[in-house]
Amino acid sequence: MASIVLRDIVKKYGDGFPAVKGVSLDIADGEFVILVGPSGCGKSTLLRMIVGLEDITDGDLEIGGTRVNDKAPRDRHLAMVFQNYALYPHLTVFENIAFPLRLQKGAFPESEIRRKVELAADTLELREHLERKPANLSGGQRQRVAMGRAIVREAEAFLFDEPLSNLDAKLRGQMRTEIARMQRRLGTTTVYVTHDQTEAMTLGDRVAVLRKGELQQVASPRALYEQPVNLFVAGFIGSPPMNFVPGQVEGDRLRLPFADLPLDEDLRTRIGDRALVIVGLRPEHFEDASLLEQDKVASGFSFDCEVDATEWLGSELYAYIPFDTHPDVAAKLEDLDRELDGEGMRTQVIVALSSESRVRDGSAARLWYDPARLLVFDPETGVNLTRDDDVAAQIDAENEEDRKASLERAQAREAREEDDGGAAATGRHRGGAPQPATG
Ligand SMILES: Nc1ncnc2c1ncn2[C@@H]1O[C@H](COP(=O)(O)OP(=O)(O)OP(=O)(O)O)[C@@H](O)[C@H]1O
Numbered sequence: 327m328a329s330i331v332l333r334d335i336v337k338k339y340g341d342g343f344p345a346v347k348g349v350s351l352d353i354a355d356g357e358f359v360i361l362v363g364p365s366g367c368g369k370s371t372l373l374r375m376i377v378g379l380e381d382i383t384d385g386d387l388e389i390g391g392t393r394v395n396d397k398a399p400r401d402r403h404l405a406m407v408f409q410n411y412a413l414y415p416h417l418t419v420f421e422n423i424a425f426p427l428r429l430q431k432g433a434f435p436e437s438e439i440r441r442k443v444e445l446a447a448d449t450l451e452l453r454e455h456l457e458r459k460p461a462n463l464s465g466g467q468r469q470r471v472a473m474g475r476a477i478v479r480e481a482e483a484f485l486f487d488e489p490l491s492n493l494d495a496k497l498r499g500q501m502r503t504e505i506a507r508m509q510r511r512l513g514t515t516t517v518y519v520t521h522d523q524t525e526a527m528t529l530g531d532r533v534a535v536l537r538k539g540e541l542q543q544v545a546s547p548r549a550l551y552e553q554p555v556n557l558f559v560a561g562f563i564g565s566p567p568m569n570f571v572p573g574q575v576e577g578d579r580l581r582l583p584f585a586d587l588p589l590d591e592d593l594r595t596r597i598g599d600r601a602l603v604i605v606g607l608r609p610e611h612f613e614d615a616s617l618l619e620q621d622k623v624a625s626g627f628s629f630d631c632e633v634d635a636t637e638w639l640g641s642e643l644y645a646y647i648p649f650d651t652h653p654d655v656a657a658k659l660e661d662l663d664r665e666l667d668g669e670g671m672r673t674q675v676i677v678a679l680s681s682e683s684r685v686r687d688g689s690a691a692r693l694w695y696d697p698a699r700l701l702v703f704d705p706e707t708g709v710n711l712t713r714d715d716d717v718a719a720q721i722d723a724e725n726e727e728d729r730k731a732s733l734e735r736a737q738a739r740e741a742r743e744e745d746d747g748g749a750a751a752t753g754r755h756r757g758g759a760p761q762p763a764t765g
């Protein structure tokens with residue numbers, strides 16, 4: 327296992343298209359990093375450069391401290407799992423998993439191949455399917471075979487390119503947990519491309535957000551959610567997405583299309599002499615004021631509004647509230663919406679209320695928001711003016727602590743299972759057990 331370091335990585339395709347424009351990223355040994363971003367932002371290109379399927383136009387790529395720009399894919403000792411699995415239909419599950427070992431002709435005696443394949447099959451709960459053919463397996467099982475092939479290679483790192491996008495929602499959920507567990511158990515450095523919100527937020531130790539070939543922010547999921555660096559990241563992370571509305575600064579008040587609120591000293595300093603800003607409000611931070619205690623109502627700002635449509639989902643209630651935008655920010659917000667593959671709903675606010683709320687289509691509602699949770703962005707550059715670097719660093723530090731603790735727990739659990747089962751145990755890897763491939 328190894329660290330992966332990208333320094334100013336650039337990719338210009340043959341037709342001159344700049345797909346990746348100078349990306350730098352430090353991935354620690356054993357870390358699980360997610361690459362996200364809209365379609366065409368360069369995620370697959372970056373992954374393919376790491377694995378060696380695509381030439382690097384400029385910059386340095388280091389794996390385990392060695393520059394590998396000019397090394398062939400097989401000399402980089404990485405294992406890639408693709409969206410379409412790339413299994414051999416005529417081979418059994420066993421032979422599919424054994425394939426990379428047989429490829430290194432004579433490198434492994436038959437008994438060694440059997441041992442490695444069975445170890446991987448145990449990890450992935452494929453033991454009873456070893457003699458079956460891929461065509462007869464479910465999507466999730468095929469996915470696991472593809473992962474088994476990555477495991478037996480005892481690679482320095484796993485690279486995944488949207489491995490779950492072909493699966494239905496339920497299976498995707500199962501496989502997501504499976505991949506997370508396997509990664510903790512093996513402690514293998516992992517880079518995982520997705521444009522699925524949930525995968526990005528739940529799987530990764532850190533998430534790297536890409537936009538048009540440029541890295542926007544690399545941080546823990548919580549830091550991205552709470553302390554995004556700009557409009558793009560704020561709009562990309564979160565579902566339903568963050569609402570953006572124009573905010574007009576008038577003295578010590580901030581006028582939103584549906585509410586007028588006082589600006590505290592800190593916010594006024596951050597806004598400076600801007601007369602117009604873009605304000606970000608997360609749907610889940612709104613509350614139905616009629617359901618709150620008086621104390622809480624007084625602690626935030628409340629406003630009356632007309633509700634256009636509602637969707638009751640059992641766990642919560644979505645309400646859509648139209649608003650008049652401001653011509654000076656309308657174009658910017660429309661561009662952003664397009665870029666984020668949005669639904670062109672930038673003239674209504676979506677709020678996620680408690681499912682007990684009685685707010686319904688066409689009714690008037692009194693909503694509540696905590697002003698401390700407002701995000702304020704520069705209307706030109708999109709920079710988040712409310713971001714606090716110290717708080718962001720603190721969140722990332724806590725995240726790193728949690729990661730280490732969970733890695734230790736996973737490894738202790740492994741050790742316990744092995745001790746309990748003795749020699750006939752499940753044969754699962756102890757965390758960190760696979761030896762880095764040599765040569
Ligand atoms: N072989 C190629 N030649 C020229 N341009 C390419 C080539 N492959 C990809 N591109 C361009 O590079 C950009 C990045 O492509 P890439 O496949 O890395 O995007 P992606 O982020 O993986 O998107 P998706 O989420 O749709 O898979 C795109 O604009 C694409 O058109």
Ligand SMILES: [Mg+2]
Binds near residue numbers: 369370371
């Ligand atoms: Mg892709």
